[in-house]
Amino acid sequence: MKQKQNRLSMPMNQALIVAGTAMAILLGLVGVTAWQYIERHNEVALLATKNNIITEQQASIDALQASIDSLKANQQGDEQIMSTEYVTLEKMLLIQKQELAAQQKVIEELQLQSTYQSKQLKRKDKNIKDLRRSFQKELEASIAEQQQILIAEQAGLAIIRNQLNLESARLQQQEALVLAKVGDVAAWEKQKAEFELRYANEAQQAAHVTRVDDLMSQFDRLQVDLDVVNECDKGYLYSYNEAKSILNHIRTYIQTNEMDDDYFFYVISNDSLITAKNRKLCLNS
Numbered sequence: 001m002k003q004k005q006n007r008l009s010m011p012m013n014q015a016l017i018v019a020g021t022a023m024a025i026l027l028g029l030v031g032v033t034a035w036q037y038i039e040r041h042n043e044v045a046l047l048a049t050k051n052n053i054i055t056e057q058q059a060s061i062d063a064l065q066a067s068i069d070s071l072k073a074n075q076q077g078d079e080q081i082m083s084t085e086y087v088t089l090e091k092m093l094l095i096q097k098q099e100l101a102a103q104q105k106v107i108e109e110l111q112l113q114s115t116y117q118s119k120q121l122k123r124k125d126k127n128i129k130d131l132r133r134s135f136q137k138e139l140e141a142s143i144a145e146q147q148q149i150l151i152a153e154q155a156g157l158a159i160i161r162n163q164l165n166l167e168s169a170r171l172q173q174q175e176a177l178v179l180a181k182v183g184d185v186a187a188w189e190k191q192k193a194e195f196e197l198r199y200a201n202e203a204q205q206a207a208h209v210t211r212v213d214d215l216m217s218q219f220d221r222l223q224v225d226l227d228v229v230n231e232c233d234k235g236y237l238y239s240y241n242e243a244k245s246i247l248n249h250i251r252t253y254i255q256t257n258e259m260d261d262d263y264f265f266y267v268i269s270n271d272s273l274i275t276a277k278n279r280k281l282c283l284n285s
Helices: 002-008 010-073 079-180 185-222 234-256 261-275
Strands: 228-230 279-281
Touching: 010 079, 079 261, 185 234, 185 261, 228 234, 234 261
Parallel strands: 228 279
Antiparallel strands: none
């Protein structure tokens, strides 16, 4: 009976595997978001460097402008030299202004990129929060479902134990009746024949039980989740089809030999996965 209970509790392990996979995906998304935060920090540092360069260039321009003003104020000297230096300073000032305009354009582009990255990070944060809430909800629902299955399994085992106790009491009563009538030879021979027939039937039923247990063990060894079909893994697909075939054979064998309804609990708990719409995946082996 303990072996059957272990077989029937396999969906709990499968739910934990699914939950672990979802957690790994969630951690991967968090890692990507952290990398984007680092990229944004680097962009902010680059923007600050560009601002410092513009400040230095503006100071240089101011110094050139002061030189020009000084030259204009001292035009008493050599006008030809003054004119040459003035033209040179004007050219240098124009170059500095052009470089400053280029730097300002770069800064504007960086600011736009920074604004875009901020919006992207906010969107990623929202997606991660939504995914975390969805994952938590699915995990709680899966745990609740597995708890309901476990309760149903325990109730089924209690019913089986009660039936075994009743059968044992019935056999004890029949044994007492046989011992009471042992003096009547004819009656004893008749009872003996009936007992032999009944025990022969019970031996046949025991053989059927052994056969069903072997089939159930073969099904469990395949370790196939009938709710998932991996169409790209030939080995898994072969095991999946073999598991379906074994489960169908178990159901037919139980019905043909009119075995106890208790065995249908194992078939139903797995057969419901066959009749449901399977999730088809394509995963490399």
